[in-house]
Amino acid sequence: MRLTRYSLLALLTGFLLASSLLLVEIRHLVSYKGAPPDIEKLISSHPAGWVELEGSSVNPGWKEALKGEYDVAAARIYRNAQGEVVMVVMTWSRDGIRRAGHLQQICYQVSGCSVSVPEYTVVDSKAGRQGVVAFTAYHDSNVAEDVVYWRITGGKPDMRTGYSTLMATRFDKLNRLLTYMFSGMPDNIMVRVSTMRTNTEQPATAHLAYLKDYLEQLSPADRRLITGL
Numbered sequence: 001m002r003l004t005r006y007s008l009l010a011l012l013t014g015f016l017l018a019s020s021l022l023l024v025e026i027r028h029l030v031s032y033k034g035a036p037p038d039i040e041k042l043i044s045s046h047p048a049g050w051v052e053l054e055g056s057s058v059n060p061g062w063k064e065a066l067k068g069e070y071d072v073a074a075a076r077i078y079r080n081a082q083g084e085v086v087m088v089v090m091t092w093s094r095d096g097i098r099r100a101g102h103l104q105q106i107c108y109q110v111s112g113c114s115v116s117v118p119e120y121t122v123v124d125s126k127a128g129r130q131g132v133v134a135f136t137a138y139h140d141s142n143v144a145e146d147v148v149y150w151r152i153t154g155g156k157p158d159m160r161t162g163y164s165t166l167m168a169t170r171f172d173k174l175n176r177l178l179t180y181m182f183s184g185m186p187d188n189i190m191v192r193v194s195t196m197r198t199n200t201e202q203p204a205t206a207h208l209a210y211l212k213d214y215l216e217q218l219s220p221a222d223r224r225l226i227t228g229l
């Protein structure tokens with residue numbers, strides 16, 4: 001029997017429904033066995049030459065809104081002697097499959113920004129080479145935000161950059177759950193560093209300079225925790 005477009009769509013829909021049920025059932029058997037990282041300590045450990053701006057930590061309203069997405073969320077704003085400002089966001093979830101750090105470019109799109117095509121790149125420092133996803137979010141015709149971020153799932157870098165289809169995302173989650181069934185649920189850490197600029201023609205570099213200094217001043221254990229390296 002030849003499959004028509006509609007019968008193929010029905011089969012794919014059935015697969016998605018079945019895999020959703022399987023994901024729910026498997027998830028009950030898998031749990032995170034480690035201790036939560038001290039995200040507040042990690043985000044507050046800023047390099048010399050950068051000063052935290054007053055009132056830049058996560059406000060109660062934002063923290064409450066993120067409860068359904070992450071177990072821990074923190075944000076800080078830092079400024080250097082030249083007046084350059086960077087925004088830092090870190091999140092942690094004990095369920096690194098269902099509540100992993102979002103693809104940040106999609107979050108910016110949902111908030112109304114137009115976003116450049118995300119690219120994988122590296123930030124070089126004395127601590128090593130940190131892989132990041134980089135993109136620019138345009139808030140309006142005059143204001144742009146240059147962003148880099150990365151995610152660590154189960155202690156390993158998770159550098160997927162694309163806008164995965166529903167099928168691919170579902171299959172990936174199912175594959176990960178099967179992998180971790182006997183080793184425990186992987187947690188997820190997301191780190192995002194960005195800076196705003198009004199000159200939309202010239203990319204900013206303050207967030208890259210901050211990230212380089214930040215990674216170099218971390219202890220080896222903390223650096224391994226948030227980079228997976």
